[in-house]
Amino acid sequence: MEKLIIEGGTSLKGEVDINGAKNAAVAILPATVLASKGKCIIENIPDIEDIQCLKRIISDLGGKIQTLEDNSIEIDASNLTTYEACTEDVRKMRASYYLDGALLGRFKKAKVDLPGGCPIGVRPIDQHIKGFEALGAHVSIEHGTVILTAEKLVGTSIFFDVVSVGATINVMLAAVLAEGVTTLENVAKEPHVVDVANFLNSMGADIKGAGTDVIRIKGVEELSGCNYSVIPDQIEAATFMIAAAATKGDITVTNVIPKHLEPISAKLAEMGAEVIQGDDSVRVRYKGTLKGVNIKTLPYPGFPTDAQQTMCTLLSVVEGRSLITETIYEARHKHVDELKKMGANIKVEGRTAIIDGVDKLTGAIVKATDLRAGAAMVIAGLIAEGTTQVYNIEHIDRGYPHIEKKFSKLGANISRVDA
Numbered sequence: 001m002e003k004l005i006i007e008g009g010t011s012l013k014g015e016v017d018i019n020g021a022k023n024a025a026v027a028i029l030p031a032t033v034l035a036s037k038g039k040c041i042i043e044n045i046p047d048i049e050d051i052q053c054l055k056r057i058i059s060d061l062g063g064k065i066q067t068l069e070d071n072s073i074e075i076d077a078s079n080l081t082t083y084e085a086c087t088e089d090v091r092k093m094r095a096s097y098y099l100d101g102a103l104l105g106r107f108k109k110a111k112v113d114l115p116g117g118c119p120i121g122v123r124p125i126d127q128h129i130k131g132f133e134a135l136g137a138h139v140s141i142e143h144g145t146v147i148l149t150a151e152k153l154v155g156t157s158i159f160f161d162v163v164s165v166g167a168t169i170n171v172m173l174a175a176v177l178a179e180g181v182t183t184l185e186n187v188a189k190e191p192h193v194v195d196v197a198n199f200l201n202s203m204g205a206d207i208k209g210a211g212t213d214v215i216r217i218k219g220v221e222e223l224s225g226c227n228y229s230v231i232p233d234q235i236e237a238a239t240f241m242i243a244a245a246a247t248k249g250d251i252t253v254t255n256v257i258p259k260h261l262e263p264i265s266a267k268l269a270e271m272g273a274e275v276i277q278g279d280d281s282v283r284v285r286y287k288g289t290l291k292g293v294n295i296k297t298l299p300y301p302g303f304p305t306d307a308q309q310t311m312c313t314l315l316s317v318v319e320g321r322s323l324i325t326e327t328i329y330e331a332r333h334k335h336v337d338e339l340k341k342m343g344a345n346i347k348v349e350g351r352t353a354i355i356d357g358v359d360k361l362t363g364a365i366v367k368a369t370d371l372r373a374g375a376a377m378v379i380a381g382l383i384a385e386g387t388t389q390v391y392n393i394e395h396i397d398r399g400y401p402h403i404e405k406k407f408s409k410l411g412a413n414i415s416r417v418d419a
């Protein structure tokens with residue numbers, strides 16, 4: 001077990017290169033199992049624990065994986081030996097559920113253990129199952145394993161009851177090799193949904209409409225390997241943009257798509273930070289007292305739930321009162337208790353955190369209760385007076401590549417040690 005030790009009080013300055021998007025890459029890797037011929041060469045893969053997990057899972061299925069230079073990998077899934085994924089790795093991470101759709105699409109059968117992921121709410125998969133069943137699969141859950149079988153998959157119309165990133169992508173994965181046309185309505189429009197659709201189209205799929213409310217998928221006979229580069233990580237970029245404002249610093253995030261960052265940029269500007277958009281960069285500069293704002297998390301293009309917790313740390317030290325209403329997950333305010341150990345003045349009522357800005361936070365021993373809560377504690381440590389120790393950083397490693405190295409480069413006093 002490791003922990004992070006942070007000496008707070010430095011204004012962070014400089015440029016930070018943003019990695020490939022976790023939530024796109026963790027869907028694209030499972031999608032490679034749909035390729036019955038050829039190799040997929042995928043660039044801009046983030047060096048995070050969830051990716052290591054997926055590499056092991058795909059190897060266990062019989063896929064051949066080679067790690068290439070410059071964050072690229074090659075996956076040859078043409079000779080998979082099993083459609084069963086029932087290991088600790090599968091149970092540990094969220095995105096392993098994409099193997100349900102991908103293996104069902106490829107083999108018309110799959111056995112995949114239920115996923116893990118951040119403990120931020122109930123996180124059911126009923127909409128995934130509804131989609132698979134509509135395509136003609138029989139689905140049961142036995143002893144913690146999702147069992148899927150189908151004579152054949154046939155395209156149909158599916159209207160999702162809730163807007164779900166996971167269900168949209170998973171049903172898309174199952175439908176690309178189905179007979180006929182599948183129409184998905186009330187779908188998620190996140191940049192990673194579009195990225196996965198683009199990847200599948202590069203493999204030979206026929207998907208139109210990703211990024212809008214309706215996705216239309218014309219089934220094809222087979223998919224093959226391709227070359228692809230994953231989009232930049234919207235949430236990693238948001239974390240550094242928020243850290244710039246929180247540490248009264250000046251950070252430019254590079255290798256980003258500024259359009260994807262607009263919900264974050266708009267809130268930071270509303271608070272009083274300077275936000276300058278470049279072609280593939282965004283600079284955030286502290287230029288004087290920041291004031292409280294209200295945030296409601298919503299599906300894209302609304303404010304992302306994955307950036308809410310880091311924003312909470314920032315709002316804990318700005319002038320006045322802020323409200324953060326979490327509409328996606330019922331239990332995504334666990335970081336608040338940790339922030340309170342550092343002197344924050346926050347009350348949670350139902351799904352809303354009521355934050356009254358304080359003059360300063362003070363260093364304490366805290367834990368990462370989940371991935372983004374961990375990032376929120378790191379930012380808290382960076383602005384606090386004295387030393388902060390962040391425990392349970394395995395959550396952070398699931399989604400941030402070398403978080404301490406990137407912050408160190410910007411001037412932070414942060415190190416990783418054995419706990």
Ligand SMILES: CC(=O)N[C@H]1[C@@H](OP(=O)(O)OP(=O)(O)OC[C@H]2O[C@@H](n3ccc(=O)[nH]c3=O)[C@H](O)[C@@H]2O)O[C@H](CO)[C@@H](O)[C@@H]1O
Binds near residue numbers: 023126
């Ligand atoms: C690996 C990955 O990409 N994780 C992201 C993905 O999670 P994930 O795909 O799990 O999140 P969803 O978009 O599916 O969840 C959105 C909401 O729909 C509900 N729901 C979802 C599926 C379902 O079958 N039934 C149902 O009721 C969930 O409980 C939640 O309230 O999108 C979330 C919302 O942007 C992000 O916070 C996660 O970082």
Ligand SMILES: C=C(OP(=O)(O)O)C(=O)O
Binds near residue numbers: 094116118399
């Ligand atoms: C909630 C997240 O991850 P996961 O869905 O993988 O648990 C996240 O990336 O913020």
